[in-house]
Amino acid sequence: MSAGVCDLTLDPKSFRTIADLAYRESGLTLVEEKASMIQSRLRPRLRMLGLRDFAQYSAFVGSDAGTDERKQLISALTTNVTHFFRENHHFKTLEKVIDARLPELRAGKRMRIWSAGCSNGQEAYSAAMTLLERCPKAAEYDLRILATDIDPQVVSFARRGSYAARLMDGVSETLRKTYFDRGTGGQEPMFTAKPELKNLIHFNELNLLAPWPMRGSFDVIFCRNVVIYFDLATQTGLWPRFLKALRPDGHLFLGHSERIAAPESLGFCTDGPTSYRPLTS
Ligand SMILES: C[S@@+](CC[C@H](N)C(=O)[O-])C[C@H]1O[C@@H](n2cnc3c(N)ncnc32)[C@H](O)[C@@H]1O
Known part of the structure; x- marks a missing residue:
């Protein structure tokens, strides 16, 4: 990859690392069929952190320095749909x-x-x-x-x-x-x-x-x-x-x-x- 070029595609190895981490941290089960949804939810995090690809992101989020990012990860991956008097x-x-x-x-x-x-x-x-x-x-x-x-x-x-x-x-x-x-x-x-x-x-x-x-x-x-x-x-x-x-x-x-x-x-x-x-x- 030439300098400055980013590849924000979620590769299978990074998917596995992120899925394992999400499971350990929160119980969320991420299946490969949802990889493109996960990719689009996490891309803003990579941009925010100035990271070039998901390999860098998965290394960072799993590291000691990634404690806060693990919360952001779970926040990005959870589904928060709700409404008043749901299932009344x-x-x-x-x-x-x-x-x-x-x-x-x-x-x-x-x-x-x-x-x-x-x-x-x-x-x-x-x-x-x-x-x-x-x-x-x-x-x-x-x-x-x-x-x-x-x-x-x-x-x-x-x-x-x-x-x-x-x-x-x-x-x-x-x-x-x-x-x-x-x-x-x-x-x-x-x-x-x-x-x-x-x-x-x-x-x-x-x-x-x-x-x-x-x-x-x-x-x-x-x-x-x-x-x-x-x-x-x-x-x-x-x-x-x-x-x-x-x-x-x-x-x-x-x-x-x-x-x-x-x-x-x-x-x-x-x-x-x-x-x-x-x-x-
Ligand atoms: C779809 S919302 C449901 C909201 C509400 N209970 C309802 O039925 O409308 C699911 C919520 O579960 C939370 N959640 C997911 N994993 C969790 C965990 N391990 N511990 C606590 N909350 C969790 C998510 O952050 C999300 O806000």
Whole structure:
């Protein structure tokens, strides 16, 4: 290659290095059929870093100096598609859970919800709106939502809680008026979650494959449209951890195309589509 000429084609050896790294770091399973998508998502990183080809990039991202770049890599490779009240039947179940927990909440007991793989936050804000609709005094109770994601960029977006009008589909006019402040963005109106909504949610970075620092158990865990990017071994490793993190009468919600294979053998029973509960003996 002559000096100054770049070749931004993802070669098979670099693909393997990057795929192995992504798997080790985050559980993402990258298949060769997706090589051109991976190439186009990572090209801006090579340009940003002034690297000439993927061989240089894969060497850098795997090196000791590449710690920060590994986060950028995962961020570029993860799929962050989400929207408010996605797979709404889970929020209908959440309404019932809240109603059932109200006496405990009034008696000072805690209720915890976890949006695991929260992306840009719409899942957590949808849960917060559901809580406030059923329980307007939520702030007075020991009632909180934890929202986590491996990708620091989506976590800071979610924490800001500002959504362009086109991202607000699924939030009714009444809910918009009640829980969001309307402002102006560049081209279109922006809706920013009001403090009463934001204050219910704690956003944090968390890799689901790393140890979970949370203490106490969750009433409801949303882990939807996350494990679909993991292989069976990684998924199977997660189920017992979710079981341990749930209250004995808790709920685990998965995405529409995700399933726990043989749930009973792992201590779960099925409780509606993509909804699981710990088996009670
Ligand atoms: C498609 S979004 C799903 C968002 C939301 N749960 C929903 O269903 O609309 C998948 C999210 O999982 C996150 N993710 C992928 N691997 C992860 C891991 N190992 N630990 C935590 N989050 C992860 C991605 O960063 C992404 O934001």
